[in-house]
Amino acid sequence: MDFNEVVLTRKSIRSFTDKQIPDDVLQEMFTASQVAPSFQNRQCWRYIVVKDIKKRRELALKSGLVGKVNFFIKEAPVIIVACADTSKSGTMNGQDYYLVDVAISFQQMMLAAWNNGIGSCWLAAFNENSVKKILDIPDKIRVVAMSPFGYPKEKTSLYSKAVKTFAGSKKRIELDKMIFQETWES
Numbered sequence: 435m436d437f438n439e440v441v442l443t444r445k446s447i448r449s450f451t452d453k454q455i456p457d458d459v460l461q462e463m464f465t466a467s468q469v470a471p472s473f474q475n476r477q478c479w480r481y482i483v484v485k486d487i488k489k490r491r492e493l494a495l496k497s498g499l500v501g502k503v504n505f506f507i508k509e510a511p512v513i514i515v516a517c518a519d520t521s522k523s524g525t526m527n528g529q530d531y532y533l534v535d536v537a538i539s540f541q542q543m544m545l546a547a548w549n550n551g552i553g554s555c556w557l558a559a560f561n562e563n564s565v566k567k568i569l570d571i572p573d574k575i576r577v578v579a580m581s582p583f584g585y586p587k588e589k590t591s592l593y594s595k596a597v598k599t600f601a602g603s604k605k606r607i608e609l610d611k612m613i614f615q616e617t618w619e620s
Protein backbone atom coordinates (compact mmCIF):
# COMPACT_ATOMS: atom_id res chain seq x y z
CA MET A 435 0.00 0.00 0.00
CA ASP A 436 1.18 3.56 -0.48
CA PHE A 437 1.27 5.91 2.49
CA ASN A 438 -2.13 7.52 1.83
CA GLU A 439 -3.82 4.17 1.47
CA VAL A 440 -2.35 2.93 4.74
CA VAL A 441 -3.43 6.02 6.66
CA LEU A 442 -6.84 6.46 5.03
CA THR A 443 -7.95 2.83 5.20
CA ARG A 444 -6.74 2.05 8.74
CA LYS A 445 -9.50 1.25 11.17
CA SER A 446 -9.78 -0.54 14.49
CA ILE A 447 -10.17 -4.29 14.08
CA ARG A 448 -11.98 -6.35 16.72
CA SER A 449 -12.38 -9.75 15.08
CA PHE A 450 -9.46 -11.85 13.91
CA THR A 451 -8.64 -15.10 12.16
CA ASP A 452 -6.18 -17.45 13.87
CA LYS A 453 -3.57 -17.05 11.09
CA GLN A 454 -0.14 -16.43 12.60
CA ILE A 455 1.82 -13.26 11.90
CA PRO A 456 5.14 -14.10 10.18
CA ASP A 457 8.28 -13.14 12.15
CA ASP A 458 9.57 -10.82 9.42
CA VAL A 459 6.33 -8.84 9.57
CA LEU A 460 6.56 -8.56 13.36
CA GLN A 461 10.14 -7.37 12.88
CA GLU A 462 8.97 -4.69 10.42
CA MET A 463 6.36 -3.55 12.95
CA PHE A 464 8.95 -3.31 15.75
CA THR A 465 11.37 -1.40 13.52
CA ALA A 466 8.61 1.11 12.67
CA SER A 467 7.97 1.65 16.39
CA GLN A 468 11.70 1.84 17.15
CA VAL A 469 12.33 4.81 14.83
CA ALA A 470 9.56 6.99 16.28
CA PRO A 471 10.42 10.47 17.60
CA SER A 472 10.49 10.85 21.39
CA PHE A 473 11.19 13.28 24.22
CA GLN A 474 14.96 13.99 24.02
CA ASN A 475 15.13 10.80 21.96
CA ARG A 476 14.95 8.86 25.21
CA GLN A 477 12.68 6.15 23.79
CA CYS A 478 10.80 5.28 26.96
CA TRP A 479 8.59 2.69 25.23
CA ARG A 480 8.84 -0.99 26.10
CA TYR A 481 6.68 -3.68 24.48
CA ILE A 482 5.58 -7.04 25.79
CA VAL A 483 4.69 -9.47 23.01
CA VAL A 484 2.16 -12.01 24.25
CA LYS A 485 1.59 -15.08 22.06
CA ASP A 486 0.97 -17.72 24.72
CA ILE A 487 -2.71 -18.69 24.61
CA LYS A 488 -3.01 -18.95 28.40
CA LYS A 489 -1.67 -15.45 28.89
CA ARG A 490 -3.82 -14.08 26.05
CA ARG A 491 -6.86 -15.65 27.67
CA GLU A 492 -5.93 -14.14 31.01
CA LEU A 493 -5.51 -10.70 29.47
CA ALA A 494 -8.79 -11.09 27.59
CA LEU A 495 -10.83 -12.27 30.55
CA LYS A 496 -9.17 -10.68 33.57
CA SER A 497 -7.88 -7.28 32.49
CA GLY A 498 -11.05 -5.47 31.44
CA LEU A 499 -12.27 -2.35 33.19
CA VAL A 500 -15.85 -3.48 32.89
CA GLY A 501 -16.63 -7.19 32.89
CA LYS A 502 -15.34 -9.05 29.86
CA VAL A 503 -15.17 -6.02 27.59
CA ASN A 504 -11.84 -7.13 26.16
CA PHE A 505 -12.72 -10.79 25.62
CA PHE A 506 -12.29 -10.36 21.85
CA ILE A 507 -8.51 -9.90 22.08
CA LYS A 508 -7.85 -13.57 22.79
CA GLU A 509 -8.78 -14.41 19.17
CA ALA A 510 -5.77 -12.52 17.88
CA PRO A 511 -2.52 -14.51 17.58
CA VAL A 512 -0.52 -11.72 19.23
CA ILE A 513 -1.31 -9.15 21.89
CA ILE A 514 1.20 -6.36 22.37
CA VAL A 515 1.23 -4.43 25.62
CA ALA A 516 2.74 -0.95 25.30
CA CYS A 517 4.54 0.19 28.44
CA ALA A 518 6.55 3.24 29.45
CA ASP A 519 9.60 3.54 31.62
CA THR A 520 8.59 7.04 32.70
CA SER A 521 12.11 7.76 34.02
CA LYS A 522 13.17 7.73 30.37
CA SER A 523 10.83 10.51 29.27
CA GLY A 524 10.09 13.93 30.74
CA THR A 525 7.63 16.63 31.74
CA MET A 526 7.26 20.10 30.24
CA ASN A 527 4.57 22.71 30.84
CA GLY A 528 3.09 20.24 33.29
CA GLN A 529 2.59 17.67 30.55
CA ASP A 530 3.95 14.13 30.87
CA TYR A 531 5.51 13.15 27.58
CA TYR A 532 5.76 9.40 28.15
CA LEU A 533 2.20 9.12 26.91
CA VAL A 534 3.10 11.00 23.74
CA ASP A 535 6.27 8.96 23.20
CA VAL A 536 4.48 5.64 23.52
CA ALA A 537 1.48 6.80 21.48
CA ILE A 538 3.59 7.84 18.50
CA SER A 539 5.68 4.67 18.59
CA PHE A 540 2.71 2.33 19.04
CA GLN A 541 0.77 4.04 16.26
CA GLN A 542 3.76 3.59 13.93
CA MET A 543 3.68 -0.11 14.83
CA MET A 544 -0.04 -0.26 14.08
CA LEU A 545 0.38 1.45 10.71
CA ALA A 546 3.23 -0.89 9.75
CA ALA A 547 0.97 -3.79 10.71
CA TRP A 548 -1.91 -2.45 8.59
CA ASN A 549 0.46 -2.03 5.65
CA ASN A 550 0.88 -5.82 5.89
CA GLY A 551 -2.86 -6.52 6.15
CA ILE A 552 -2.76 -6.90 9.93
CA GLY A 553 -5.39 -5.21 12.07
CA SER A 554 -5.13 -3.85 15.58
CA CYS A 555 -7.22 -1.95 18.10
CA TRP A 556 -5.86 0.53 20.62
CA LEU A 557 -7.20 -0.43 24.05
CA ALA A 558 -7.39 1.82 27.07
CA ALA A 559 -10.22 0.04 28.87
CA PHE A 560 -8.08 -2.21 31.02
CA ASN A 561 -7.18 -2.40 34.66
CA GLU A 562 -3.51 -1.48 34.82
CA ASN A 563 -2.86 -3.41 38.04
CA SER A 564 -4.40 -6.58 36.63
CA VAL A 565 -2.28 -6.33 33.47
CA LYS A 566 0.84 -5.75 35.58
CA LYS A 567 0.08 -8.79 37.70
CA ILE A 568 -0.55 -11.06 34.70
CA LEU A 569 2.68 -10.01 32.97
CA ASP A 570 5.00 -9.40 35.98
CA ILE A 571 5.44 -5.73 35.13
CA PRO A 572 7.35 -3.75 37.81
CA ASP A 573 5.58 -1.01 39.80
CA LYS A 574 7.58 1.85 38.29
CA ILE A 575 6.51 0.96 34.73
CA ARG A 576 3.23 2.36 33.37
CA VAL A 577 1.02 0.37 31.03
CA VAL A 578 -0.12 2.90 28.42
CA ALA A 579 -2.06 0.73 26.00
CA MET A 580 -2.44 -2.69 24.57
CA SER A 581 -3.64 -4.07 21.29
CA PRO A 582 -4.44 -7.35 19.64
CA PHE A 583 -2.70 -7.88 16.28
CA GLY A 584 -3.97 -10.29 13.66
CA TYR A 585 -5.54 -10.74 10.24
CA PRO A 586 -9.09 -9.33 10.15
CA LYS A 587 -11.98 -11.77 9.79
CA GLU A 588 -13.94 -11.09 6.62
CA LYS A 589 -17.21 -11.07 8.53
CA THR A 590 -16.93 -8.77 11.52
CA SER A 591 -18.47 -9.85 14.81
CA LEU A 592 -21.63 -8.39 16.31
CA TYR A 593 -19.50 -7.08 19.17
CA SER A 594 -17.29 -5.22 16.71
CA LYS A 595 -20.32 -3.68 14.99
CA ALA A 596 -21.81 -2.68 18.33
CA VAL A 597 -18.62 -0.95 19.53
CA LYS A 598 -18.22 0.89 16.23
CA THR A 599 -21.78 2.16 16.47
CA PHE A 600 -21.41 3.07 20.15
CA ALA A 601 -18.13 4.92 19.51
CA GLY A 602 -19.35 6.52 16.28
CA SER A 603 -16.13 5.24 14.75
CA LYS A 604 -16.81 6.44 11.22
CA LYS A 605 -17.44 10.05 12.22
CA ARG A 606 -14.68 12.62 11.98
CA ILE A 607 -14.63 16.27 12.98
CA GLU A 608 -14.83 18.57 9.94
CA LEU A 609 -11.53 20.14 8.88
CA ASP A 610 -12.82 23.69 9.37
CA LYS A 611 -13.72 22.88 12.99
CA MET A 612 -10.34 21.30 13.58
CA ILE A 613 -8.01 23.78 11.90
CA PHE A 614 -7.78 27.46 12.80
CA GLN A 615 -5.98 29.98 10.63
CA GLU A 616 -3.41 32.20 12.37
CA THR A 617 -5.16 32.49 15.78
CA TRP A 618 -7.58 30.47 17.93
CA GLU A 619 -11.08 30.82 16.50
CA SER A 620 -14.04 30.46 18.81
Ligand SMILES: Cc1cc2nc3c(=O)[nH]c(=O)nc-3n(C[C@H](O)[C@H](O)[C@H](O)COP(=O)(O)O)c2cc1C
Pocket residue numbers: 444445446447555556557558559560597601602603604
Ligand atom coordinates in the same frame (compact mmCIF):
# COMPACT_ATOMS: atom_id res chain seq x y z
C1 LIG B 1 -6.61 6.30 23.45
C2 LIG B 1 -7.57 5.32 22.81
C3 LIG B 1 -8.27 4.45 23.61
C4 LIG B 1 -9.12 3.48 23.04
N1 LIG B 1 -9.70 2.54 23.84
C5 LIG B 1 -10.46 1.57 23.29
C6 LIG B 1 -10.94 0.51 24.08
O1 LIG B 1 -10.67 0.41 25.28
N2 LIG B 1 -11.70 -0.44 23.51
C7 LIG B 1 -11.97 -0.42 22.16
O2 LIG B 1 -12.64 -1.32 21.67
N3 LIG B 1 -11.51 0.58 21.36
C8 LIG B 1 -10.75 1.57 21.89
N4 LIG B 1 -10.22 2.55 21.10
C9 LIG B 1 -10.52 2.58 19.65
C10 LIG B 1 -11.48 3.72 19.29
O3 LIG B 1 -12.79 3.37 19.68
C11 LIG B 1 -11.41 3.97 17.78
O4 LIG B 1 -10.11 4.35 17.41
C12 LIG B 1 -12.39 5.06 17.32
O5 LIG B 1 -13.72 4.64 17.52
C13 LIG B 1 -12.22 5.38 15.82
O6 LIG B 1 -12.41 4.21 15.06
P1 LIG B 1 -11.30 3.67 14.07
O7 LIG B 1 -10.04 3.39 14.87
O8 LIG B 1 -11.87 2.40 13.47
O9 LIG B 1 -11.04 4.73 13.03
C14 LIG B 1 -9.34 3.49 21.64
C15 LIG B 1 -8.62 4.39 20.84
C16 LIG B 1 -7.73 5.27 21.41
C17 LIG B 1 -6.91 6.18 20.51
